[in-house]
Amino acid sequence: EPEVTQTPSHQVTQMGQEVILRCVPISNHLYFYWYRQILGQKVEFLVSFYNNEISEKSEIFDDQFSVERPDGSNFTLKIRSTKLEDSAMYFCATGTGTGNQPQHFGDGTRLSIL
Amino acid sequence: AQSVAQPEDQVNVAEGNPLTVKCTYSVSGNPYLFWYVQYPNRGLQFLLKYITGDNLVKGSYGFEAEFNKSQTSFHLKKPSALVSDSALYFCAVRDVNYGGSQGNLIFGKGTKLSVKP
Numbered sequence: 095e096p097e098v099t100q101t102p103s104h105q106v107t108q109m110g111q112e113v114i115l116r117c118v119p120i121s122n123h124l125y126f127y128w129y130r131q132i133l134g135q136k137v138e139f140l141v142s143f144y145n146n147e148i149s150e151k152s153e154i155f156d157d158q159f160s161v162e163r164p165d166g167s168n169f170t171l172k173i174r175s176t177k178l179e180d181s182a183m184y185f186c187a188t189g190t191g192t193g194n195q196p197q198h199f200g201d202g203t204r205l206s207i208l
Numbered sequence: 209a210q211s212v213a214q215p216e217d218q219v220n221v222a223e224g225n226p227l228t229v230k231c232t233y234s235v236s237g238n239p240y241l242f243w244y245v246q247y248p249n250r251g252l253q254f255l256l257k258y259i260t261g262d263n264l265v266k267g268s269y270g271f272e273a274e275f276n277k278s279q280t281s282f283h284l285k286k287p288s289a290l291v292s293d294s295a296l297y298f299c300a301v302r303d304v305n306y307g308g309s310q311g312n313l314i315f316g317k318g319t320k321l322s323v324k325p
Contacts, residue, residue, distance in 0.1 A: 098251070127312060136317040137252070137298060150312060185251055187313075194259040196242055197313060199251035 100186050100200035108208055110175050115203045117169045117186030126169045127187040127197060128161065130154070137185065143169065144191065173205075181207045210235045212301050214316035221289045221323050229284040229319045231299030240302040241282040242313065243273055245295045252298060258282060269293070289323045296320050 099118040107113050119126055128140040142149040143161050160172045169188075173180055183204050187197040211234045221227045233239055240259055244252035256267025258275040266272045273284045284297060297320075300313040 100251075129313075129315075137300075137313075137315040139312040139314070142312050152312075187252075194240060194257065196254040196257055198254065199244070201249070201251040 098186055098188050098198050098200035100184075100203050102203060103201065104204045104206070106206045106208065107176055109178055113173050113176055113205060115171045115173075115184050115186075115205070117171075117188075117200055118167060119169055119186070119188035120198055123188035123190055123198070125149075125189045125191040125197075126161075126163070127189070128171045129185045129187060129199075130182040131185065131202075132182045140171070140184075176205075176207045178207050181205055210301060210314045212299050212314055212316035214297075214299055214319045216319050217317075218320045218322060221321070223291050223323055223325050224288050227284075227286050227289045227293070227321065227323070229297050229299075229321060231282045231284065231316055232280050233282060233299070233301045234280060235301055241273075241275060242300040242302070243267065243271070243282075243284050244298045244300060244315075246298065246318070247295050255284070255297075289321075291323050291325055294321055294323045 101116045126143040129137050131137045139152050141151040141155045141161055158174045163169045183202040185202045186200045189197040213232045215230055242257045243255040245255050246252050255271050256265050258265050263275045271286050273282055275282050296318045298318045299316040302311050302313055
């Protein structure tokens with residue numbers, strides 16, 4: 095079964111540094127999402143992306159965050175100047191865009207900000 | 209506002225016994241409802257969904273869920289629990305009228321299921 099692949103699995107970064115998290119979607123999926131899960135808390139929506147632009151974003155997705163699909167395959171989440179509170183698991187999900195189909199999630203990137 | 213509630217932080221069940229993990233939701237329009245399971249250090253795996261039709265839906269690994277519109281609930285069930293079912297379970301909703309068919313999922317806080325031998 096096709097999978098969503100995320101790299102790296104774990105990223106440790108100094109506060110204030112930039113990080114880029116990468117996701118390879120399932121090949122025929124057109125809708126892409128980022129979610130995050132702070133340790134012990136629920137999964138929270140960050141942003142959705144379709145046709146090379148943001149479809150929707152949450153309050154969490156402020157100016158320090160950005161997404162792009164630079165080469166038509168990888169879908170990336172960039173955090174420009176990381177803060178301690180950005181420490182979390184970040185999940186990429188992809189979908190066909192049809193409402194009755196589930197989103198498929200990657201295994202996540204654990205981001206630790208020191 | 210859309211929301212999902214999972215009232216139990218943890219559910220403990222003996223192997224072989226039936227299990228129920230509770231979920232209630234609040235959306236303004238018609239809901240699309242999902243259950244996902246998360247094993248340690250892994251992403252969320254899709255278990256089952258309710259879109260329309262029969263209120264009892266069957267999914268992976270012998271799980272099923274019952275949609276109850278009047279109670280706005282979508283409880284996850286399994287007739288006979290296995291130790292390997294021990295994991296974190298998330299209920300999620302997508303409001304069809306908010307964000308369209310590609311709208312984001314709203315998750316509950318998760319319920320840890322522990323199945324003892």
